[in-house]
Amino acid sequence: MTMLKEPLNNLNAEKSILGALLTDCNHSTSKQALDMMDSSALYLQSHRVIFDAIKTMAESKEVVDTISVTERLKASGTEAMSGGYYYISELPRSVTSLALTLVHVDIVNKIAIKRDIIRTAQQAIEHSENLEPSELIEMIENNLKSITSKDTGKEASHISDFGNDWLNKLDERVQSGGAISGLETGIAELDERLSGFDLEGLIVLAGRPSMGKTLLAQTIMDYVGGHAQKNCMFFSMEMSDKQVYERFISKASGVCPKKIRSGKGLNNEDWGRLTSGMGAVNASNIYVETDAKLSVGQIRARVRRHVAKKGYIGLIVVDYLGLMAMPKAASLTISIGEITSSLKSLAKEMGTPILLLVQGSRAMDKGGRPVMSDLKDSSSIEADADVVLFVHRQEVLDPDTELKGVTELIIAKDRHNDGNGTIYLSKMSGGFGALSVQEVAEMTQREEAKNMPAQRGYQRG
Known part of the structure; x- marks a missing residue:
């Protein structure tokens, strides 16, 4: 050499x-x-x-x-x-x-x-x-x-330099009849409120264990990688490759996860649905990484290699922040800040939304709907995230609630569209479905009647 x-x-x-x-x-x-x-x-x-x-x-x-x-x-x-x-x-x-x-x-x-x-x-x-x-x-x-990152003296652009590109994008929106401008998630009301995931955005999906964070992320990946046939990368540091595959099969087939795990009670209809589900999952454009304790540098390197090989990427999902290798820093808050800012930079570099799953603090177990302060070491997460979503299921905290099967998807922050509010979903075998306003209102009335004097209501955002 x-x-x-x-x-x-x-x-x-x-x-x-x-x-x-x-x-x-x-x-x-x-x-x-x-x-x-x-x-x-x-x-x-x-x-x-x-x-x-x-x-x-x-x-x-x-x-x-x-x-x-x-x-x-x-x-x-x-x-x-x-x-x-x-x-x-x-x-x-x-x-x-x-x-x-x-x-x-x-x-x-x-x-x-x-x-x-x-x-x-x-x-x-x-x-x-x-x-x-x-x-x-x-x-x-x-x-x-x-x-x-070194500044080589690049001059700032005059704001008018962006005018032509903006007009072209606006014209595309007009011609599309107001279609979603970002990445569609397949959750109709979420797409309507956010206009899809911002194509250079960091989206945080937070909640306590068993609330459905991973299942909701898989629901979105199933739509993006399956229905829309766009490349997705799923960094799962919590599950093995077999567990990830089994989860996707359960969602695609509609067969109860417990049935699949135990192998008991599977009938001919279940086998037919599982076979069909395997076909759908295998045909999707979802790529999975299951190495534990990945650093943000390793995630960035693997994304770049994937893009170099495949040409593009439509969505990146990281499950979850607390299981990533933390960079050495004076405090955990600073370490988390380095990760979130690096992921935000990666989203901008790739022109691809990154969905980052985050474990909420134990304060969320006390009841009530989650708020921004329930995020662990939340200052940098709040600052870097373009959108913050909370997943909340009251039945996890209160088994006797009238709101059984109701999943609240709370938009706590939306940097670009002011889409804050709550979307109600029904948790079904292997996924989520839409829930009508009337159904939620009836459940809420029964819950309030049962718990007189009324506690914090569940009003539509």
Whole structure:
């Protein structure tokens, strides 16, 4: 393997930039140069020391020239590292034109990124014998994420630049007759309220155990990957591959999960439905990952590989946040924040909604309908999520309730459409169905009559 003996650099461009700053630090191009680059982009240590001194002086509105910069370096004890006054005084001679300063900044920034990429590759080679492949991939992913996050001075776009694209999208909506603009979930009222899942959105689905989070997510995947035939990736860190498959078969066939697990009481009709269900599941575009404790870096890497192979992805489902490998941080809240912000970035990168399942806090077991504060370490989840949904079944908390079979899908946050409210669903064998307003109203009246004086009602949102 051929290794570079001398790291990539362009010393002439670096000297020209420093010379321009020393010649006229108040020039518009000089001010932009200071904003567009960091000293770490410079190859020589002497150049980094000089640049930092100039930037500090410019921010303090001090006079910047060869003499004042040298004096500043003397005062800080770094003059020797800079090459001294003679070297500094020669830098203005390297300037070809102040107008070319930003061109040289762009050259230096791009070379610095290439050096970082090479350094990442060399680091991977050095650690290849000691790390597992997944750990190597995560290390490389994290380094590349750090590299790509560097600001290379891209200018902001004027808001009018987005006008034509927006008009085209608006025209598409008009031509479609008000059709759903996002990803359809197959739950009609949810799609109507949200206009589907936002195509770059992070959607949080929260609830306590046994409320039906995973089943609801599977219902949505069944529609997206089966009916709509769009690729779905399901990261299940709670179930094995056999358990995942069995759940999908139960939903597709309508055969009771308990019957399937025990194998008892299966009749000819059940076998026929199971066979039909297998055909439907096998024909769907659902891809499953069941490795435990996946990090967000591993999820990102696997999604990218899937897209590289299949060309696109329609929906990503992560079940669930609490079972993911937490990045090292000062607190759990910060770790969760890193995960949710990374998943939000992945959704934007892929142009694909991510449905993240979250376990609610034990406070939800006390009764009443869940609220945002019931999310564990909720600050970052609330901030990063475009939509927050709660799944609530009163019969889990109160077996004697009149609201048996009623599942409330509570839209607690909707960043874009103001679709907040409650959708009522009926939990059936293997899935969910629509529930009429009249049915819910009658159940609610019986519940209130039974629990006089009335407790918190279940009004339609």
